[in-house]
Amino acid sequence: MPDSQPRPPDGATADSSALLLCGARLTDGRTVDVRLSGGRIEAVGTAGSLSPHCARVDLGGYLLLPAPAEPHGHGDTALTADSPGPVSYEPDDVQRRATEAALLQLGHGATALRSHVRIGDVQGLGPLEAVLQARRSLRGLTDLTAVAVPRLLTGLAGADGLVMLRDALKMGAAVVGGCPDADPDPAGYVEALLEVAAEHGCPVDLHTRGDDPARLARLAAMAGGVRPGVTIGPCAGLALLPHEVAARAADQLAAAGITVVCLPQGGCGAMEQRGSAPVRLLRAAGVRVAAGSGALRDVSNPVGRGDPLEAAYLLASRDGLRAEDAYAAVAAAAREAMGLPEVRVEAGFPAELLAVRGERIAGVLSLAYSRIVIHRGRVVARTSAVREYCDSAVAVALELPRQGRP
Numbered sequence: 594m595p596d597s598q599p600r601p602p603d604g605a606t607a608d609s610s611a612l613l614l615c616g617a618r619l620t621d622g623r624t625v626d627v628r629l630s631g632g633r634i635e636a637v638g639t640a641g642s643l644s645p646h647c648a649r650v651d652l653g654g655y656l657l658l659p660a661p662a663e664p665h666g667h668g669d670t671a672l673t674a675d676s677p678g679p680v681s682y683e684p685d686d687v688q689r690r691a692t693e694a695a696l697l698q699l700g701h702g703a704t705a706l707r708s709h710v711r712i713g714d715v716q717g718l719g720p721l722e723a724v725l726q727a728r729r730s731l732r733g734l735t736d737l738t739a740v741a742v743p744r745l746l747t748g749l750a751g752a753d754g755l756v757m758l759r760d761a762l763k764m765g766a767a768v769v770g771g772c773p774d775a776d777p778d779p780a781g782y783v784e785a786l787l788e789v790a791a792e793h794g795c796p797v798d799l800h801t802r803g804d805d806p807a808r809l810a811r812l813a814a815m816a817g818g819v820r821p822g823v824t825i826g827p828c829a830g831l832a833l834l835p836h837e838v839a840a841r842a843a844d845q846l847a848a849a850g851i852t853v854v855c856l857p858q859g860g861c862g863a864m865e866q867r868g869s870a871p872v873r874l875l876r877a878a879g880v881r882v883a884a885g886s887g888a889l890r891d892v893s894n895p896v897g898r899g900d901p902l903e904a905a906y907l908l909a910s911r912d913g914l915r916a917e918d919a920y921a922a923v924a925a926a927a928r929e930a931m932g933l934p935e936v937r938v939e940a941g942f943p944a945e946l947l948a949v950r951g952e953r954i955a956g957v958l959s960l961a962y963s964r965i966v967i968h969r970g971r972v973v974a975r976t977s978a979v980r981e982y983c984d985s986a987v988a989v990a991l992e993l994p995r996q997g998r999p
Contacts, residue, residue, distance in 0.1 A: 611647035612970060616640050617657035618952060619938055620917070627657065629944040629970040636940050650965065650972060655948040656957055658920065659936035660704040660966065661901035662927040665798075665826055665854045665885030667861055668694045668708035668727065668737075669720040674895035682716045687723035692730060694889050694899065695737050700976055701900040702947040704968040705736040707798070707885075707931055709770055713744050713757050718764065725765045734973050738931065740798050741766035747781040755785060762793050769793075772800040773812075780811050787819060796932060797823045798854075802862070803870065804830025809842045817849035824930050826854035827861070827887065829868035831875075839871060843878035852881045852930045855922075857907035859894040861887035872912045872922075883926040884908055884919075901927070902949070902961040909958055916955040944970035950978075 614627040626643040628636045636643055668691030673680045681687075695706050710721045721739060728737040741761035743754035758769060769790050776782035783799070790797045797819065803809060809831075816823040825846075831839050846853065855870040875882050884904040888894035901923035908919035928936065936945045946967040951957035962978030 610970070611635070612967075612972070613643060613645060613647050613649045614652050614657065614946075614948070614967075615649055617652035617655055617948060619657060620954060625657075625938075627938065627946075629967070632944055632969040634938065634940055634942050634944050637938060652948050652965070654950055655963075655965065656951050656953065657938055658947050658949065658954075658957075659924050659928075659938065660945040660947045660968070661702050661905075661920075661923040662705040662707075662931055662933060663698050663703040663886055663899070663901060664707050664824070664883050664927045664930045665856060665861070665887055666694065666698065666706050666708045666899065667710075667888060667891065668706075668724050669710045670891040670893075671889040671899075672891070674890045674892060682720055684719050684723040684726075687720045688727045688730075691724045691727040691737075695727065695731055695735055696974075697889070698886070698899045698901075699735045699966060699968075700964070700974045701898075701902065702949075702964055702966050703735070703899075703901050704945045704947075704966060704973070705738070705928065705931060705933055707738045707740060707768065709740040709742050709798070709800070710766070711742045711744070712761050713754055718757060718761060721761055721764060721766060728765075733969070735968060736933075738768060739766045740768040740770040742770045742772070742800075744771070745776055745782075746771065746785040747776055747778040751776070751782075751785065755789065758786075758789055759792075762789070762795065768796045768798050770798040770800065774801055774805075774808075779808055780815070783812055783815055787815060787823075790819070794821070796821050799823070799825045800861075801825050801828060802830035803828030803842075804833055806834060806838050806842050810845055813842075813845040813849040813851060816851055821932055822850070822852065822930075824852045824854055824883075826870070826885065827856040828853050828870040828875075829856075829860060832868055832871040836874075839874055840878065843871075843875050843880055846875070847879040852883060852926075854883045854885045854927075854930060855908075856885055856887035857904045857911070858886055858900075859888065859897055861893050869907075869912070872908060872914065876918075881926055881929065882922055883930040884922040885927065902958060906958045906961075909955070916953075916958055919958065920954050944968075 671694035773779040773782040889899040949957040950963035966974040
């Protein structure tokens with residue numbers, strides 16, 4: 594299904610920046626053409642109604658969706674599960690891993706990625722600089738945002754962490770994060786982090802297991818009303834609390850406007866910390882819940898796939914969400930958690946789109962093989978899957994659908 598550049602009729606000129614998506618199916622069942630220009634959706638019309646004087650992509654048989662985003666990745670440690678020895682944090686190695694991880698997730702459909710990067714200890718700011726270099730090299734393909742993650746922020750050791758955190762923001766990190774549970778003074782860690790975030794006007798994205806209701810209550814009290822926003826995750830421990838206790842914590846998070854990013858594909862911590870946040874309980878309390886991928890084939894999850902559609906599939910199959918709500922967790926909710934503009938398949942919205950072979954969201958979450966990814970109005974990744982069977986009289990007799998090469 595190659596792109597084609599039609600020859601305009603006499604007197605007409607082709608728009609080199611425009612792209613026409615032909616025959617795409619929308620979630621409401623309509624089949625439409627969608628014209629993109631200048632990184633945005635310029636027009637949506639019935640199939641065949643829009644001017645063809647630009648490059649075209651045939652999306653017959655595909656469902657067109659707002660592109661997902663990845664709100665919780667770890668590019669600095671990705672793809673290290675098979676390392677024969679200690680993981681290298683040399684800048685070149687980190688940059689290569691972060692770049693490859695971002696491209697893998699782009700192929701799955703995520704056109705924006707938030708990567709948590711550890712700073713401090715013996716590596717200092719080297720891994721962060723490498724991830725920022727990966728971000729620069731990927732410009733135009735995907736949007737990569739770095740989260741600076743210091744280990745300690747309180748006590749004597751924390752003083753160095755605060756200095757390094759401020760340096761990280763000057764270098765180009767756009768979000769401050771970390772794991773307050775690992776600091777001797779978790780409340781002090783959060784307080785220090787929020788102070789730095791307020792100085793620089795940047796978002797906060799914290800790791801927490803969420804199994805201490807008192808700690809969650811303090812976090813909600815401190816973070817309530819903070820702008821541009823506070824995100825926590827993966828909160829798998831919240832599912833282990835008694836229902837009444839977990840529900841009260843969820844109410845506090847909702848009142849504080851805190852977003853929870855769950856990690857259905859396995860999390861990013863130790864093996865004994867596996868599990869997932871109680872998504873339905875959180876949603877019932879009014880908490881905005883997004884879904885991310887977490888570890889991508891590192892020691893925390895050697896088989897992590899980094900696939901947002903798999904995360905949505907797990908939310909639907911395991912947590913019982915409607916397919917549409919499950920997809921929204923990896924798309925609309927993920928983008929909102931990351932401070933990105935809303936995407937709809939309507940004129941005027943950003944051209945951040947994913948076309949998946951299939952007719953309905955439930956179907957593509959089940960069999961999401963062939964995908965076309967559009968970022969800033971142009972095709973940036975394709976995955977084409979062809980399944981072939983040997984000749985079968987049974988299949989012919991029953992007229993079963995078959996996709997294969999001519």
